[in-house]
């Protein structure tokens with residue numbers, strides 16, 4: 001998409017001379033270039049400018065339950081590389097391991113280091129007491145809840161519009177490192193060991209690029225927002241179904257982060273005040289019924305499913321076996337998933353009602369094979385019960401890349417923080 005200097009001035013409210021100066025600097029930096037001209041209403045030719053996609057890149061790593069998904073995107077959000085490597089369940093990836101992976105991935109893609117804007121690492125939100133992830137059925141670990149100090153939630157419009165709004169800051173020299181300054185991640189984060197702030201500092205030193213840490217659901221929301229080119233006016237939400245359940249929100253083009261960068265703990269919305277106990281201290285949290293982990297537990301307790309499906313491997317492989325059976329006509333497997341979907345729908349409806357959402361995307365590895373079961377339940381539930389149903393519909397969509405959404409979102413976070421740091425509502429030191 002191309003835009004003229006006049007349009008940029010109108011969009012940003014900056015004066016024409018300011019825009020001209022900024023555009024000149026950005027052209028000199030190779031971030032944008034002139035692509036031709038268009039007739040203006042007064043008959044004068046106006047030069048159009050556009051982003052140079054291959055000039056800068058963002059890299060995202062998603063530390064999933066048993067894989068690390070690596071994604072690189074260009075300035076327009078186009079995926080230029082993707083690689084998935086195995087990770088042992090709950091295996092901690094420290095700085096040296098992450099640095100090796102970063103080098104291997106970017107070397108493989110032949111991305112010049114000086115054109116990489118940074119690395120964002122995403123993973124499930126940490127529990128209130130530490131790095132552990134929630135465990136349905138009252139396991140010993142902690143649930144994912146808000147912790148202060150999370151990395152910046154950069155969000156904004158699709159880049160073609162966002163660039164226009166973000167250019168002034170970018171031109172003013174607020175690159176990613178400045179945007180991310182003061183965003184020390186003080187809490188332990190699942191997958192990075194006890195001190196992810198240390199990991200981050202060490203990584204920045206070794207790689208020479210800025211490093212952000214974010215939770216997977218928030219990153220996925222930003223990734224879906226970008227790739228779908230959702231309008232800024234829309235109240236946009238995303239449900240991330242994985243070993244836990246998270247949600248992310250983009251309001252007015254910016255990621256909504258809450259008081260301590262921990263918004264979106266959909267998994268800990270209670271659907272039964274006398275229900276299953278959750279390590280978070282509450283009863284009946286939906287994560288205890290509808291997360292991948294809870295679904296695998298339910299399938300393993302079902303004698304029929306236990307005998308005919310391969311459920312003894314990793315949680316992910318067991319979950320995939322259940323999901324595959326469900327879509328291939330196994331009624332018991334379908335029942336297990338459909339019941340989970342119904343419970344998730346109850347919690348999701350409360351979320352939609354609280355926030356008056358207009359558009360919702362289901363994503364994450366949990367909807368990669370049998371997402372239609374979840375989408376159907378959720379649509380039906382919202383049509384019958386959403387508070388806003390007579391004022392506006394709530395669009396429910398399935399992610400086109402559920403396994404990659406968090407990784408793509410992570411890379412988008414980097415590019416966004418770089419190109420439009422004004423949209424990065426991070427803490428300022």
Ligand SMILES: [Zn+2]
Nearest residue numbers: 268278280285
């Ligand atoms: Zn809970």
